[in-house]
Amino acid sequence: MSDNRSGGVARRRLLQGAIAAPAALAVPGLVGGAAGTAAAAPVVPPNPAGFDPESPRFALAVLPDTQYLFDEDRSDPQPLATTFRYLSEQRGLANVAFMTHLGDITEHGTQDEIDLADQTFEAIDGVVPFSVLAGNHDIPGGNDQRGDTPYLRAFGPSRFAGSQTYGGSSPDGYNSFHVIPAAGREWLVLALDWRVSDAGLAWARGVVDAHAKLPAIVTTHDLAYADDDGAAELSGNGRRLWDGLIRGKDQIFLALGGHYWPPGRTVLTNDAGHDVHVHITNYQDRYYGGAGMIRLYQFDLARRTIDVETFAPWFLTREAGERPPLGAEVIELTGDVDRFSLPVDFEARFEAFAPAPKPPQVPPTRVIGKDTVAYWRFDALGLRGRVEEGLTVADGAVAQDLTRKGNDLVVRRLHSTAAGLLTRSLDHHDGAPTHASLRFDGGQSPDRGAILEAVANAPINKEKFLGGYTIEVFLKLPEPFEGNHAWMGIFSWQGRAGDAGKTAGYSPLEPTCSLNVSPERFLQYVLYPHVEDASPTSWSHALPVGRWFHVAVVNDGAQTVVWVEGSPITRNPRQPAHGIATLGRPFTIGATGWDLGFGQGFYGLLGDVRISKRALAPTEFMTPFE
Incomplete structure (x- = not known):
């Protein structure tokens, strides 16, 4: 020991309490046995639960x-x-x-x-x-x-x-x-x-x-x-x-x-x-x-x-x-x-000396199952052309439905959006099948953005999903998260809820199904079911920026649960929800419409998107969660 002291360091406030103590132990008085003799303490075996070397x-x-x-x-x-x-x-x-x-x-x-x-x-x-x-x-x-x-x-x-x-x-x-x-x-x-x-x-x-x-x-x-x-x-x-x-x-x-x-x-x-x-x-x-x-x-x-x-x-x-x-x-x-x-x-x-192993890309044949309705990816296979960071994606570019069921998506700009507001990226979720994504730079004031919408005769536009469904998407909100992006859409089916005979929701002018981001960065999944006149809505926690997430909307034919990174969110409605009230209008990635038109587009990155015609378990997601 010594009493030499000097120097300087930034200080942080405490954040965590002490671990919970076990039941009180029978400990003898303050001073133990005779000096020079080890205090008698019962032998205690390791906790039955045991040490878990795999726990994070x-x-x-x-x-x-x-x-x-x-x-x-x-x-x-x-x-x-x-x-x-x-x-x-x-x-x-x-x-x-x-x-x-x-x-x-x-x-x-x-x-x-x-x-x-x-x-x-x-x-x-x-x-x-x-x-x-x-x-x-x-x-x-x-x-x-x-x-x-x-x-x-x-x-x-x-x-x-x-x-x-x-x-x-x-x-x-x-x-x-x-x-x-x-x-x-x-x-x-x-x-x-x-x-x-x-x-x-x-x-x-x-x-x-x-x-x-x-x-x-x-x-x-x-x-x-x-x-x-x-x-x-x-x-x-x-x-x-x-x-x-x-x-x-x-x-x-x-x-x-x-x-x-x-x-x-x-x-x-x-x-x-x-x-x-x-x-x-x-x-x-x-x-x-x-x-x-x-x-x-x-x-x-x-x-x-x-x-x-x-x-x-x-x-x-x-x-x-x-x-x-x-x-x-x-x-x-x-x-x-x-x-x-x-x-x-x-x-x-630890990246410099022990880089974490990255999963390899997965071919479409391993992503597409017998219940897959549509699957889109934004590498050179799914969206033709070079995959290069920041490379502009032109209007009219086609993202192929790799199931070959005819659900191709076509790129188009909203309003007078500049070409550079939809670009390719090599950034991706570590668990994504594809090591590529699209960066959308939509926003408000003025409204701008780009979308990918299904071709007019795509089967996905009128699919009702009465037996259940799973819609999966990889997404990342940029860091820093700049500008006004309140209520921006991630995907939606175009068409007005009122035209589907729905009166119980927020407005007859909103689309019949959409996944959106609130001003607080909460995910909002809004659904008008095919059967019920209702609008059951799911809400997540606030998504952190600068991090990729896998999001899955899972409906078992009766109710909907939204999952984020293999974890069910808290506010999933118990209301019955049978199918989706689609109207034959295009399925859309990158925005949520209003009264058959669009305002702003999505701001962030989107990776692989897959739609399945049944409720999938987390172990069956594009990135499996145990």
């Missing part, structure tokens, strides 16, 4: 300096024993993938202190994979070439030989690495001695190079220090690690250290121009030597976020009346350096 959400537990719990005859390992018990129980519930200790396990590194720590750590051997590293209080000094020590005999390579995550150690035994399966991929964790030699740095670089596609986390004891506001900067040893390892290895995105207090964090830029998050985690100055406090880094790849929280299981798992007053004050820490969220676009951050 997992936790990395970080355990900083525990030295004051292993301090000669002043030792009390019970707080740490409770932390280990908690992690064992949370292994499945919180999907804890790994725990890493940041050094200074003990105060003096004596044989007695190490033996007591050794016994305490037995609680998670084979239960929760973990790494340790030597801090300055664990060893007599020098760098990782110091030779044999009580620490090395207890926490060296022999301890981890049976661990499923253990990858190996440096020849001296003081540096190690683990490969962690989590979120459907592998992650590399380096546990480096508090003073790594040149040989140790060379070994670490070799480990990273040997695992060239794995995102990596560096853990060590002496890395950075912070001022009282949590603004962190590298220590002298941290600068050596940065220059000798971290900055030149783009795989390393997170570096964690203890040793100093107060805790803090900063973001540095590596040689590849990417962010590296540098954090100090140390609470030994808090009540009861930190009481075995842990920090959970909750990785959420679906939300592209790492949520961080800090708490003391020794206090958290006790009934309120059993907590000492000071313990009640540090159950969980909520300062900006203790509880925060890091936005991380994992795919983009």
